[in-house]
Amino acid sequence: MIIQILVSGLVLGCVYGLIALGYSLIYKASGMLNFTQGDILTLGAFLGYTFYGVFHIPFIFTVIIVFIIMLGFGMVLEKGIISKLVAKGTLPIYTVLATIAVSYIIQNGSMLVWGTQSINFPRIFHVTNIRILGVNIQTEAFVCILVSMICMVSLHIFMKHTRFGTSMRAAAMDPLAARSLGINVSLATGLTWGISAAVAALAGMLIGPLYGVYTTLGATIGRKGFASAVMGGYGNMYGAMLGGAILGLVETFTSAYISSSYKDLVAYILLITFLFIKPTGILMSGQFRIREENRMNLRLKNAILNRKKDLIILLVLLLMPVFLNVIHFEYAFTIVSFIFIYIIAVSGLDIVFGYSGQISLGHAAFFAIGAYGSAILHKYTHIPVILTMVIAAFLAAFIGAGLAYPASKLVFHFLSLATIAFGEIVYQLVAQSPYDITGNFTGFFTDSVSVFGYKLNTYSKFYYFGLISVLIFLLIKNNLIKSKVGRAFIAIRENSHAADGMGINVRNYKILAFAISAFFTAFAGGMYAHCVKFISPDTFMYKQSVMFLTMLLFGGTASRFGPIFGAVSVLILNEALRATEKYQLLIYGVLLLIVIVVLPGGLYGAYQDVAVKFKKKGVNKC
Numbered sequence: 001m002i003i004q005i006l007v008s009g010l011v012l013g014c015v016y017g018l019i020a021l022g023y024s025l026i027y028k029a030s031g032m033l034n035f036t037q038g039d040i041l042t043l044g045a046f047l048g049y050t051f052y053g054v055f056h057i058p059f060i061f062t063v064i065i066v067f068i069i070m071l072g073f074g075m076v077l078e079k080g081i082i083s084k085l086v087a088k089g090t091l092p093i094y095t096v097l098a099t100i101a102v103s104y105i106i107q108n109g110s111m112l113v114w115g116t117q118s119i120n121f122p123r124i125f126h127v128t129n130i131r132i133l134g135v136n137i138q139t140e141a142f143v144c145i146l147v148s149m150i151c152m153v154s155l156h157i158f159m160k161h162t163r164f165g166t167s168m169r170a171a172a173m174d175p176l177a178a179r180s181l182g183i184n185v186s187l188a189t190g191l192t193w194g195i196s197a198a199v200a201a202l203a204g205m206l207i208g209p210l211y212g213v214y215t216t217l218g219a220t221i222g223r224k225g226f227a228s229a230v231m232g233g234y235g236n237m238y239g240a241m242l243g244g245a246i247l248g249l250v251e252t253f254t255s256a257y258i259s260s261s262y263k264d265l266v267a268y269i270l271l272i273t274f275l276f277i278k279p280t281g282i283l284m285s286g287q288f289r290i291r292e293e294n295r296m297n298l299r300l301k302n303a304i305l306n307r308k309k310d311l312i313i314l315l316v317l318l319l320m321p322v323f324l325n326v327i328h329f330e331y332a333f334t335i336v337s338f339i340f341i342y343i344i345a346v347s348g349l350d351i352v353f354g355y356s357g358q359i360s361l362g363h364a365a366f367f368a369i370g371a372y373g374s375a376i377l378h379k380y381t382h383i384p385v386i387l388t389m390v391i392a393a394f395l396a397a398f399i400g401a402g403l404a405y406p407a408s409k410l411v412f413h414f415l416s417l418a419t420i421a422f423g424e425i426v427y428q429l430v431a432q433s434p435y436d437i438t439g440n441f442t443g444f445f446t447d448s449v450s451v452f453g454y455k456l457n458t459y460s461k462f463y464y465f466g467l468i469s470v471l472i473f474l475l476i477k478n479n480l481i482k483s484k485v486g487r488a489f490i491a492i493r494e495n496s497h498a499a500d501g502m503g504i505n506v507r508n509y510k511i512l513a514f515a516i517s518a519f520f521t522a523f524a525g526g527m528y529a530h531c532v533k534f535i536s537p538d539t540f541m542y543k544q545s546v547m548f549l550t551m552l553l554f555g556g557t558a559s560r561f562g563p564i565f566g567a568v569s570v571l572i573l574n575e576a577l578r579a580t581e582k583y584q585l586l587i588y589g590v591l592l593l594i595v596i597v598v599l600p601g602g603l604y605g606a607y608q609d610v611a612v613k614f615k616k617k618g619v620n621k622c
Helices: 002-030 037-054 059-087 092-114 139-161 163-173 175-180 185-211 217-232 237-257 260-277 307-326 330-355 364-381 385-407 412-431 459-482 484-494 496-501 506-532 542-555 562-598 602-621
Strands: 129-132 135-138
Touching: 002 037, 002 135, 002 139, 002 163, 002 185, 002 217, 002 237, 037 059, 037 092, 037 185, 037 217, 059 092, 059 185, 059 562, 092 542, 092 562, 129 139, 135 139, 139 163, 139 185, 139 237, 163 175, 163 185, 175 185, 185 217, 217 237, 217 260, 217 412, 237 260, 260 385, 260 412, 330 459, 330 484, 330 506, 330 542, 330 562, 364 385, 364 412, 364 506, 364 542, 385 412, 385 506, 412 542, 459 484, 459 506, 484 496, 484 506, 496 506, 542 562, 542 602, 562 602
Parallel strands: none
Antiparallel strands: 129 135
């Protein structure tokens, strides 16, 4: 029994390890992060099924064909998108978001070509099992472990003991110096991304016969692979496989002796513990290089509209319900109510990312704490909903500060993973709560907001509450940024070392930024819960955190109106794409890529650039 569990854990760990090898390879040779790894695994599995299962090409030739295809795919991804963003000097988070957009395209494309149903990958070997130590082990499982070990050793030797591998590492450490030595940095970086994609595709073909092939196969595996790379030692090939083995064994033993429902929860708790205690990983010691842009190089958009324009916008918002009621367009109230909610949530993310320079890919957790905290507190204590929303927001702020205390020392890659892990932990807790307190996957019904006994139980009635809340939070944010605290945030974002030298307590201000950001997002979560009057775990998944970040980058970071532009544009885009549901994720991914590449300053940044150009033309005419 134990040997069987060990084998299952090692097989799963080897899959995570192969993905981790890709992450480590890209980091070692370019210092970047690629979130397409999991979906490339899925694509590799589908291509392997097509060539081997449909066209009946021998498996060894299928592996070679898919390996070459995915090698080219990775190189095209780096040359066509990543290198362009790097050349423009954009923030590292834009390259991360670009890879997420490519993931959306791969997912939707795979669904359109191969469908949504799971496909049985044909068996590779005629011999079903191999008997080792008295235990029957599936042949494909044994081969998966063997191939993983070969890949690990081969990549280590390639990076450490070959001339080209040394060139790749030199290109990552100092591109300018590498070019001066005659190293083709462009080829080295592109080939790194290609090899990483090919290894992920190989992992997909190996696990296809074991788990089947479906469009979301690599979604979770990709994040677990990143976790494995960090746990073992980011950039270390042996560490990648060791981290994968640990994670795989922890999950299988949790499933066997506790419950399969809690395997992800235990895995992410283990990961976040590693990040806080030994962020360098098991096989890395001391400090090692992270390609971190200390100077965030964000343009602070201080062009505040004059009072007359502010009053005009406010008047339009106040009179909008009258117009919508006249034309009987009730659905518009629904969209506008969601826009108000997301403006507050994204404004909170802007404080921690745009102004203090800290990355977060787990803000859906604070959204969930606000929603469930307010709903549960109101249900069991009958405290008025508005008060429970405020209490839940303060709870989230306290939790955010607790998360930020150890996380404030982490840099870009590790902080992003810590927030992802935190988001997954909160999601697992609300999806599988003890005593069914959150309703688990069944969902949780909530009451509507009540003001002096008047229930705001329709979207049209909720409108003014949402508008007033947005105005209050935007006013708080505006005054905060103008204050001493806001100036400290900006100083830390621009150069944390210089800020520390000026006497600013960098760690305390980072914690404060996280706490304030969590308060904003949690209050928005409470608004969502009592506006929709029903919540379920699906609303608070990882993709919700990506949605928040997408809105912020769409609109423009570190700006007064960026979150407004972002929330409005993304929600309207989602509504427009409802008619093309089959292609929604594909179109969304393509548009997201276009905005990232063409408008790195966001829509509000583009608007300001156009306004400045027109103003200059007007001055020149005078």
